[in-house]
Amino acid sequence: MPTAVPPLLTMMNELLSEISVSSTSSQWDTGNRQIIDKLASWLNTLGFRCEVIPLTKQPHKANLIATLGSGPGGLVLSGHTDTVPFNEERWDMNPLGLTEQDNKLFGLGATDMKGFFPIAIEAAKAFLDKPLKQPLMILATADEESSMDGARELAAQGAPKARFAVIGEPTDLKPIRMHKGIMMNAITVEGRAGHSSDPSLGNNAMEAMHLVMVDLLAFRAELQQRYNNPLFTVAVPTLNLGCIHGGDNPNRICGQCELHFDLRALPGMDNNDVIHQITQRITPLAKQLKVNISLRSLITPLTPFEQSADSVLVKAAEQLTGHSSESAAFATEAPFLQQLGMETIVMGPGSIDQAHQPNEYMALNQVQPAVDLLQRLIGQFCL
Template identity: 55%
Template sequence: MPVPSLKAQFAALIAAPSVSCTQPQWDLSNWAVIELLAGWLGDLGFACELQEITPGKFNLLASYGSGPGGLVLAGHSDTVPFDAALWQTDPLKLTEVDGRWVGLGSCDMKGFFALVIEAVRPLLEQPFQQPLLILATCDEESSMSGARALAAAGRPLGRAAVIGEPTGLKPVRLHKGVMMERLDILGRSGHSSDPGLGHSALEAMHACIGELMSLRAQWQREFRNPQFGVPQPTLNLGCIHGGDNPNRICGQCALEFDLRPLPGMDPEWLRGAIRERLLPLAERHQVQIDFAPLFPCVPPFEQVADAELVRLAERLTGHTAGAVAFGTEAPYLQQLGCETLVLGPGDIACAHQPGEYLDMDRLQPTVTLLRELIQHYCLRPAA
């Protein structure tokens, strides 16, 4: 069965729901997307290997050619949840609007796979000196379980890896880490008329927030990287819940916060510093403080500036490799020995938004760029 056209692939991928979410009512399997990709790539002669990470969640590793080295073109098969009422078009239908392809996953980032297939198709009659691997992972938008499983397995992939996240076709060699943490404070409730009847979890949380803000200020004085638009690490107090009535001493309070460390800042060291600040507060306020991550952290990522892949991407795109604040699967591929870069056609500003789109004038430049990368890493003998 012939592989569909580029636009038909885009449309089919967008029409295949693959939301991943920490909320079970939104979370879906990604099997429909993996099945499409495995079918198309198998028809083109790729050897397709499927790995079920958790029930209904799959990674796909498709390879053409064999041996060490080669190139990995990687992306995630899932999307964020969506509210159809906020879209001007059907989010699961590819729609052309003002020179853009609109649809959930067009930019971030199922559409990237269709562009990879378009790039490689005319090259398949040539002998591949090194392999091309196409990697589609699950649950990047929630737990990153697909990429984590690959890293944990430790199986080497290729010499270089390009992740097609939305960067506006500008190479990215650094990004911040992503830590999402939670504080739970258990005090003792009591009648508000007598503070001695209880231990306020809310007042203890006030003190904890003060310590977190003090640490944030300290880290922002000590750590800075001017390559980032926001050059310091950030700590965002995202949501807080506690208490139930004005006339009761607050017995329980919870805070969730987001910490974005720079490359070189170790997440476990950061957590240790937070625990050290919180420990005396529990004793002072006579409460129990539990501090734990909501999810395993995404480590900060940095690929050295003089890496072959970085130099090649800079030459092909005409842009110096830069930095972004959002997290990706790059550190996990880097752990497997790949020189790694984030480089894709979409714009992060429209990702996770109603009306997500990919500009059609990015299609051919992306295909050309991917074809040049494949030729460099796969059609020429290893240096």
């Protein structure tokens, strides 16, 4: 084995030691090129063909497609290289690096999800001298935790091409074949400010927003009557009124008010149709209340994801793990890999319950089972 590729836990420590935060706030946002270059170096040493693809509008960030073998099909092991922002003072250990303690592997990104890459590389090592009938690919993406622009660009570019994809997000090694979509939107009401002693001097945007919120909650109830999927823990689509801002002083009629909300659609629902329905509801409200009401997206919406229960990959994962496929409450890059024509599941070591919080960790006893599981998948779909 080439000496340039470190042992699994050393690889994990090196990846966790590099900051690769993605955030909608420029205060936190960083690049991921150190992670990508490190992965490419290791995989090149192992004989993979590596393509580093900078993001069009953010060249300090990049995706990596590493390929072993050739052919029209194959298996993709996919993960994202970025993490959420972090508060170092809330950690009991250094978040930037690996700390092994109490049979747990602590560090920012240990489970979500830099820790997946050393496991995937360790699994691949068993196949370096074997004649692959279909290629094995390791895919590393940028910006999953914010814009998902890395996966969006790959889907637009039409690469990578394979038949199957496993996204190693933390699922306790249980196969996930569906999750909800997500959209985040802002509704802005423009009224007219004036002295609060005489309501006729203005048109209160906050009072108008109150009626908008009532209508949104009525729309939520309608959606939840129309759509239900018992395979989800929360079986209905959700709409959350997240934050609201309006006005500037108690003795002034509120001239502007803005509401931010998110909506998580079930598989089978169409994000564009939902937005159209909301627009159709607020347009007559604006006319009735004599205010301007506008709707805009805060992020590019993510479509719901569902892989057929009878797909070859789902059946194989269920057989190998002994677990029936499930749904997840969190969103992933799965819709984009599915757009590329791949049967896709989400399945990896660690628990989502440990993600996005101080003292994030992966249970040590999941590492070797994860390596073994990936090796069985590689053997089934690449040999």
